[in-house]
Structures are given as structure tokens and as C-alpha cells.
Amino acid sequence: MRTRKRLIDWIWPRGPLWLRVLRLLFVVLLLPYALILLYWLPFVHPVSTLMVSDLALFRGYDRRWVDLEKIAPVLVKSVMMSEDGQFCSHYGVDLVQLKGVIDDALNGEETRGASTIPMQTVKNLYLFNGRSFIRKGFELPLAFATDFVWSKARIMEVYLNIAEWGPGIYGIEAAAQTYFKVPASKLSASQAALLAAALPNPYVRVPNRPSRGMRAIAGIIARRAAASGEYVRCVYP
Incomplete structure (x- = not known):
């Protein structure tokens, strides 16, 4: 019971609301990287x-x-x-294809898909569908890891x-x-x-x-x- 209370206090600590939200956000962002280690097990x-x-x-x-x-x-x-x-x-991300997508976006051209199998895997495991640079921002480091x-x-x-x-x-x-x-x-x-x-x-x-x-x-x-x-x-x- 004490261990459970200690865990809750760590995730949602007492104090200012901004500190609680920041701590919770940190846990959410860290969770996929912990799951990478768990999912490594065959x-x-x-x-x-x-x-x-x-x-x-x-x-x-x-x-x-x-x-x-x-x-x-x-x-x-x-x-x-x-x-x-x-x-x-490649090492999770095809940098050549990714550079082409970035160049197309900067030139105002329609972008093409550059998702690798590791990128699609982490998207399916931890993220959401839809094309957005926010999702890519989370997807790329997860694919490398x-x-x-x-x-x-x-x-x-x-x-x-x-x-x-x-x-x-x-x-x-x-x-x-x-x-x-x-x-x-x-x-x-x-x-x-x-x-x-x-x-x-x-x-x-x-x-x-x-x-x-x-x-x-x-x-x-x-x-x-x-x-x-x-x-x-x-x-x-």
C-alpha cells in the first residue's frame, strides 16, 4: 500500500498544478522508451x-x-x-528519403511518404495515424531507439x-x-x-x-x- 502511494505521489506529486502536469508529461513521454526494452523480449x-x-x-x-x-x-x-x-x-530512419521529404515541404511541393518499417512499427505501437510534423517529431527518435x-x-x-x-x-x-x-x-x-x-x-x-x-x-x-x-x-x- 505504501509503495502504491509512493508511486502515485511521484507521478502526481503534491505542489503546484504546473509541476504535476510537467511530471505526468515526462512519464508519458518516457513510457514508450521503457516499452522498447520490454518489447525486446521475444x-x-x-x-x-x-x-x-x-x-x-x-x-x-x-x-x-x-x-x-x-x-x-x-x-x-x-x-x-x-x-x-x-x-x-538504415538505422531506423532512411535519411536520404527523409531529406527529400523535407526539401519538398520547404519548396511548397506535395510530400511523399518516407516511413521505414521501424517508423511504422513505433507509430503503430505508441502513436496515432495521420500525417503531422508533431507525430514525426515523436516517431523519429523512437524509430532510432x-x-x-x-x-x-x-x-x-x-x-x-x-x-x-x-x-x-x-x-x-x-x-x-x-x-x-x-x-x-x-x-x-x-x-x-x-x-x-x-x-x-x-x-x-x-x-x-x-x-x-x-x-x-x-x-x-x-x-x-x-x-x-x-x-x-x-x-x-
Whole structure:
């Protein structure tokens, strides 16, 4: 009881309101970095903020955790080549792509996406959807920290188990079972490419009912995955 009271006093101390708010803000900002250390443990299966939101709104969701070794390598390669081709060579943030986005913004041009898989992972775990420089300000140091602490294989494993593949469908096992009636370990190259193509817009792109445009994108992804070679060496040496 005394320990609990001491913890409450530390988080919400007596004194001026501004000091209480400052202390609480510090705890909130520090929490994701503590969770990075917790989620490094292989037996911990993290959930995303969207999954928590679905539970809070009594919507529920389908997520079946699966270890990286039980995911078809062609799916991992397809997602990597579709979402973050330099995954093995950067340190959480692709600085070349990020510089291009900043230059476009400063020139008043429409910016393109520059999110790496580590950035998408920390966004899904700790932050919120939507494009804003405020979110990016939190996202970048978290991505660097995650890439420093976790192995590339762990980052990919967590990402593939929290990524959203449709309303209430989270993780590759639930997606594979929902759309193709097979486990993630048995996905074919074409199925893997379609699932990877759906990731940027899972509410519009449906893997088992692809449009002509989606099929074309999946074809490009399949060819890149087949020729990935050195690009995936950090996961498949």
C-alpha cells in the first residue's frame, strides 16, 4: 500500500498544478522508451494503439501472433521490398528519403511518404495515424531507439504481427487466414505480393478481391521480392 502511494505521489506529486502536469508529461513521454526494452523480449507479444482503440470501443479484433520463423519468407521479402527496400541498410530512419521529404515541404511541393518499417512499427505501437510534423517529431527518435535495441528480425516480426490488413484484422496470420484460408507459413508468392500491396491502404485494397491496378502493383512487388537477394540479408543471411 505504501509503495502504491509512493508511486502515485511521484507521478502526481503534491505542489503546484504546473509541476504535476510537467511530471505526468515526462512519464508519458518516457513510457514508450521503457516499452522498447520490454518489447525486446521475444516472448512478449505487443499490441498496437489501434488494437487498444478497438477494444476500448467494444469492436474487438482478430490477431493471432506468429513467430517470424513461421511466416513464409516470400511474404517477408514482399513486405520489405514494398514498404522499405533499404530496411537492412538504415538505422531506423532512411535519411536520404527523409531529406527529400523535407526539401519538398520547404519548396511548397506535395510530400511523399518516407516511413521505414521501424517508423511504422513505433507509430503503430505508441502513436496515432495521420500525417503531422508533431507525430514525426515523436516517431523519429523512437524509430532510432528501436532499431538500436532490437534486431532487424525482431522489428520485422513485431511489425508483421501488428500491421492492419483490414477492419479489425491485425497481423499476417489473421490476414492470411481471412483472405486466403491458409496459415502465414503457406502463403504463395502471388498471395504474399497481394498482401504487401494492400498494406498502404488496407480499407480500400482487398487482397482476395484485387483491382486491376492492385494486381499491377502486386506484380511489381513479386518481381522485386524474387530478386531481393542482398536487400534482405539482415533477416535471411
